Amino acid sequence: MESFFVRFRNALVxxxxxxxxxxxxxxxxxDLRGPxxxxxxxxxxxxxxxxxxxxxxxxxxxxxGRGVRGNWNNYIDLRRTRQQNAELQxxxxxxxxxxxxxxxxxxxxxxxxxxxxxREHYVNATVAAQVIGTSGVDSSKVLLIDKGxxxxxxxxxxxxxxxxxxxxxxxVFPHTAQVLEIDDPSSGAGVILASTRIRAIVRGGPDGRVQxxxxxxxxxxxxxxxVLTSGGDQVxxxxxxVGTIESIAPDRDRQLYTLIRVHPAVNLSQLEEVLVITxxxxxxxxxxxxxxxxxxxxxxxxxxxxxxxxxxxxADLAAERLPSLxxxxxxxxxxxxxxxxxxGGDPLHPPTASVKPVPALHxxxxxxxxxxxxxxxxxxxxxxxxxxxxxxxxSAESPTSGDGEGSGExxxxxxxxxxxxxxxxxxxxxxxxxDAAAAAAKKPKTAPSAAVPAAKEPQR
Amino acid sequence: MANRxxxxxxxxDEHTFHPAVAVLVPVGFIILQALLPRPFPKLAILDLPLIxxxxxxxxRRSPIAGTLTGAAIGLLxxxxxxxxxxxxxxxxxxxxxxxxxxxxxxxxxxxxxxILMIFAFCLAQSGLLYLIQGNLLGQNIQxxxxxxxxxxxxxxxxxxxxxxxxxxxxxxx
Numbered sequence: 001m002e003s004f005f006v007r008f009r010n011a012l013v014x015x016x017x018x019x020x021x022x023x024x025x026x027x028x029x030x031d032l033r034g035p036x037x038x039x040x041x042x043x044x045x046x047x048x049x050x051x052x053x054x055x056x057x058x059x060x061x062x063x064x065g066r067g068v069r070g071n072w073n074n075y076i077d078l079r080r081t082r083q084q085n086a087e088l089q090x091x092x093x094x095x096x097x098x099x100x101x102x103x104x105x106x107x108x109x110x111x112x113x114x115x116x117x118x119r120e121h122y123v124n125a126t127v128a129a130q131v132i133g134t135s136g137v138d139s140s141k142v143l144l145i146d147k148g149x150x151x152x153x154x155x156x157x158x159x160x161x162x163x164x165x166x167x168x169x170x171x172v173f174p175h176t177a178q179v180l181e182i183d184d185p186s187s188g189a190g191v192i193l194a195s196t197r198i199r200a201i202v203r204g205g206p207d208g209r210v211q212x213x214x215x216x217x218x219x220x221x222x223x224x225x226x227v228l229t230s231g232g233d234q235v236x237x238x239x240x241x242v243g244t245i246e247s248i249a250p251d252r253d254r255q256l257y258t259l260i261r262v263h264p265a266v267n268l269s270q271l272e273e274v275l276v277i278t279x280x281x282x283x284x285x286x287x288x289x290x291x292x293x294x295x296x297x298x299x300x301x302x303x304x305x306x307x308x309x310x311x312x313x314x315a316d317l318a319a320e321r322l323p324s325l326x327x328x329x330x331x332x333x334x335x336x337x338x339x340x341x342x343x344g345g346d347p348l349h350p351p352t353a354s355v356k357p358v359p360a361l362h363x364x365x366x367x368x369x370x371x372x373x374x375x376x377x378x379x380x381x382x383x384x385x386x387x388x389x390x391x392x393x394x395s396a397e398s399p400t401s402g403d404g405e406g407s408g409e410x411x412x413x414x415x416x417x418x419x420x421x422x423x424x425x426x427x428x429x430x431x432x433x434x435d436a437a438a439a440a441a442k443k444p445k446t447a448p449s450a451a452v453p454a455a456k457e458p459q460r
Numbered sequence: 461m462a463n464r465x466x467x468x469x470x471x472x473d474e475h476t477f478h479p480a481v482a483v484l485v486p487v488g489f490i491i492l493q494a495l496l497p498r499p500f501p502k503l504a505i506l507d508l509p510l511i512x513x514x515x516x517x518x519x520r521r522s523p524i525a526g527t528l529t530g531a532a533i534g535l536l537x538x539x540x541x542x543x544x545x546x547x548x549x550x551x552x553x554x555x556x557x558x559x560x561x562x563x564x565x566x567x568x569x570x571x572x573x574x575i576l577m578i579f580a581f582c583l584a585q586s587g588l589l590y591l592i593q594g595n596l597l598g599q600n601i602q603x604x605x606x607x608x609x610x611x612x613x614x615x616x617x618x619x620x621x622x623x624x625x626x627x628x629x630x631x632x633x
């Protein structure tokens with residue numbers, strides 16, 4: 001008997017080791033929790049020991065890495081900072097506009113939710129944590145963070161970044177915790193497609209990519225559609241960004257279903273810091289409420305500005321189309337005063353344009369006003385060349401020739417004259433001008449400017 | 461008592477390691493394996509604990525030592541993942557036993573043998589993991605064989621220089 005154990009001791013040791021580990025596996029499988037759930041107490045103890053042994057090294061390494069990166073980023077690699085700053089300021093301005101646009105929708109949504117007694121969950125408490133390590137196995141998408149039960153973390157708490165969701169806490173140790181990423185094959189999250197409002201489950205594929213595999217073919221689902229958390233899994237609050245649909249293909253293993261690849265909103269392979277959601281509330285947090293109020297105020301301001309701009313644009317258009325519009329005459333028949341200050345605020349009565357002829361440096365027969373009036377010309381006669389004539393003679397002739405267009409113009413500068421008040425304007429324009437003036441006289445002077453935006457308001 | 465010839469192959473090739481080396485190298489490899497994929501995600505394809513298991517098993521030429529070393533390394537590796545504890549333990553225990561047993565038969569100091577051996581053990585580990593997870597645990601595992609082949613190649617390329625470095629820590633019996 002002794003010789004048997006001596007002879008086969010190698011194999012016996014192997015069998016014993018394998019048997020012990022198989023029993024260990026059987027104990028874990030019996031729990032039926034699955035790899036996505038936290039372990040039982042005894043297994044957690046083993047993991048806790050392992051994490052406790054490895055975590056100090058990982059903390060030191062992470063600290064060192066952060067120091068090196070911080071020195072590089074904050075002191076050395078500042079070449080594009082100014083440009084980035086300008087770009088970010090532009091983005092902030094753009095986002096403010098977006099925020100203002102969304103604020104109104106958000107307020108409306110909240111009012112509707114209140115009407116329907118729908119209880120929303122808003123994130124109100126988070127714990128920031130540093131990622132200090134990974135599982136080291138590419139089939140297991142697990143991160144180790146530097147916060148644990150001492151910061152109030154518990155299993156199944158959602159882990160996010162400002163860009164989107166990361167995963168959930170699996171095992172929580174006293175000073176560290178394991179995060180199960182959404183691209184792990186054993187993970188899962190309830191999601192909703194943003195535009196089609198189709199609910200689904202997102203999980204990690206065998207190739208380590210995030211995918212949706214429980215939907216049948218639907219022509220409404222298109223690549224590029226945003227995927228948000230639905231809140232149905234009781235882990236992630238509703239409305240957090242998961243990613244965007246990357247591709248849609250038939251599932252080769254299950255004929256009826258489609259395999260939808262989702263590009264995660266978060267770069268899961270290079271995470272530095274994460275936020276663990278430790279609390280939610282039904283009311284919007286105070287800071288968010290302030291932002292919403294600011295956004296709403298900005299939206300109102302933008303709307304008022306838009307209305308003003310629209311009114312101004314309508315006035316400009318009216319001014320362009322009715323260039324000879326004159327102010328309505330007074331009751332006694334005298335022409336209305338063309339005071340700029342009086343008509344400045346009336347879009348339908350813009351200040352009239354005035355002609356300011358540019359004097360010719362070297363007047364010739366083609367210069368404005370150089371042609372003598374037709375009445376003074378004698379057919380077959382010796383018509384003098386006005387360009388050659390002395391300026392005094394031309395100026396003396398011009399008042400006598402006031403019928404023709406452009407008559408009376410001289411090379412010398414003339415006083416400023418309003419086109420609309422020009423008595424020598426073309427005869428064809430006179431009726432139109434008179435009609436417009438008569439139509440304008442029938443209306444109150446301020447009515448048109450108020451009527452233009454008011455008429456467009458219902459269309460918005 | 462067995463009367464060994466001093467010039468037997470086993471005694472010539474059998475080595476021991478300083479306890480610090482025997483403990484710190486596997487632990488260091490496991491920590492490195494957990495750290496490297498964070499800044500360099502592609503390095504998750506490496507399996508430094510497997511390289512340590514093969515090296516110590518081959519170096520000691522003792523199947524029992526190889527089994528226990530492999531089991532310990534695998535269990536520690538499992539504890540850092542979300543997988544059931546024991547999957548890598550069983551796999552690496554078998555690899556350690558086999559590697560130590562092979563050490564009796566062939567010259568594992570030759571570079572060609574090392575390359576073939578490491579490549580074969582990497583593939584064997586992938587197959588064992590597939591069997592354990594798919595058949596023993598009933599998990600729905602899809603094996604990407606091309607990826608596993610690539611993993612075997614990469615690990616072989618990394619393991620050869622590591623073996624030469626670790627050879628310096630050997631001491632004869």
